[in-house]
Amino acid sequence: MQPTVVLTIGASDSSGGSGLQADLRTLAALRMHGASVVTAVVSRNTRDVADLYPQPTNVVTAQLTSVLDDLPVAAVKTGILPTPETAVAIAARARNGALPNLVVDPVLTAATGSRRGLIAAYERLLPHASVLTPNREEASALLGWDVVTPEDMAAAASQLSARGPRCVVITGGDFAAGADAIDVLWADGEARVLHSPRISSRNTDGSGATFATAVAARLAAADDADAAVAWAKGFVGRAIGDAAEWRLGNGPGPIDQFGWSSLTLR
Numbered sequence: 651m652q653p654t655v656v657l658t659i660g661a662s663d664s665s666g667g668s669g670l671q672a673d674l675r676t677l678a679a680l681r682m683h684g685a686s687v688v689t690a691v692v693s694r695n696t697r698d699v700a701d702l703y704p705q706p707t708n709v710v711t712a713q714l715t716s717v718l719d720d721l722p723v724a725a726v727k728t729g730i731l732p733t734p735e736t737a738v739a740i741a742a743r744a745r746n747g748a749l750p751n752l753v754v755d756p757v758l759t760a761a762t763g764s765r766r767g768l769i770a771a772y773e774r775l776l777p778h779a780s781v782l783t784p785n786r787e788e789a790s791a792l793l794g795w796d797v798v799t800p801e802d803m804a805a806a807a808s809q810l811s812a813r814g815p816r817c818v819v820i821t822g823g824d825f826a827a828g829a830d831a832i833d834v835l836w837a838d839g840e841a842r843v844l845h846s847p848r849i850s851s852r853n854t855d856g857s858g859a860t861f862a863t864a865v866a867a868r869l870a871a872a873d874d875a876d877a878a879v880a881w882a883k884g885f886v887g888r889a890i891g892d893a894a895e896w897r898l899g900n901g902p903g904p905i906d907q908f909g910w911s912s913l914t915l916r
């Protein structure tokens with residue numbers, strides 16, 4: 651049997667916790683082949699980000715052309731798109747139908763120019779997204795108002811879906827500790843609040859990247875969007891729980907996509 655191919659477009663994280671490294675670990679754990687287009691190189695550890703070096707846009711598009719000319723890509727996930735030019739170039743490929751089952755994780759870290767320019771460029775990408783996965787801060791930036799409560803998240807998801815993505819899930823990993831980890835899903839014209847047990851851990855680096863990549867993987871496996879989101883939420887919760895005792899570095903460390911202690915792959 652051939653492995654399913656999923657393409658991740660994003661930045662290298664030198665600490666290995668998030669970005670392309672988390673995406674590729676997630677795909678490997680799900681027994682899929684990960685192709686990767688490097689948009690930027692981030693110098694960081696578990697404590698802080700030192701620098702972000704964007705790849706020139708022509709280097710990003712050259713990687714994209716090489717992958718898409720040859721490999722049977724079944725789904726695509728985007729992470730850091732460091733400049734408006736890069737985001738516009740990715741949007742052009744999406745508009746041409748070259749990026750199937752596109753999951754957009756709008757990490758709004760701009761390397762050059764204004765954040766406003768990056769947000770404007772994202773507007774071109776959103777109509778082509780199958781699933782958009784902002785956290786509350788990213789949703790606030792995209793919309794221009796503060797998304798705080800679960801009610802806000804539902805309204806925000808509805809407003810973002812009007813910009814084109816078929817499904818929007820606003821993640822709430824940064825809610826003050828409570829019993830549940832709450833995300834809000836907008837699909838088929840209605841909002842649903844998704845609950846899962848909140849895991850107590852200092853190690854949550856890469857949760858957003860892992861979640862979005864797992865959604866892309868499940869879309870590649872022909873799940874519909876809400877099933878993919880529900881599955882990914884379970885997956886990331888297990889990955890956080892399995893790494894809760896890890897002490898890799900002095901800040902929030904990576905999560906355990908492989909579930910070395912408890913994951914049963916389905």
Ligand SMILES: Nc1ncnc2c1ncn2[C@@H]1O[C@H](COP(=O)(O)OP(=O)(O)O)[C@@H](O)[C@H]1O
Nearest residue numbers: 785821822823824831848849857858861886887
């Ligand atoms: N402590 C936690 N326990 C369980 N699930 C969590 C926890 N933190 C985040 N998640 C889940 O991880 C996914 C990514 O969410 P989030 O952390 O908000 O993304 P980001 O890293 O982009 O801010 C969501 O499904 C969220 O509910």
Ligand SMILES: Cc1ncc(COP(=O)(O)OP(=O)(O)O)c(N)n1
Nearest residue numbers: 661662663668669729856857858859
């Ligand atoms: C290289 C790199 N660094 C950080 C991120 C941030 O991703 P985000 O989804 O905001 O949060 P986590 O994945 O770290 O929970 C990234 N995508 N790439």
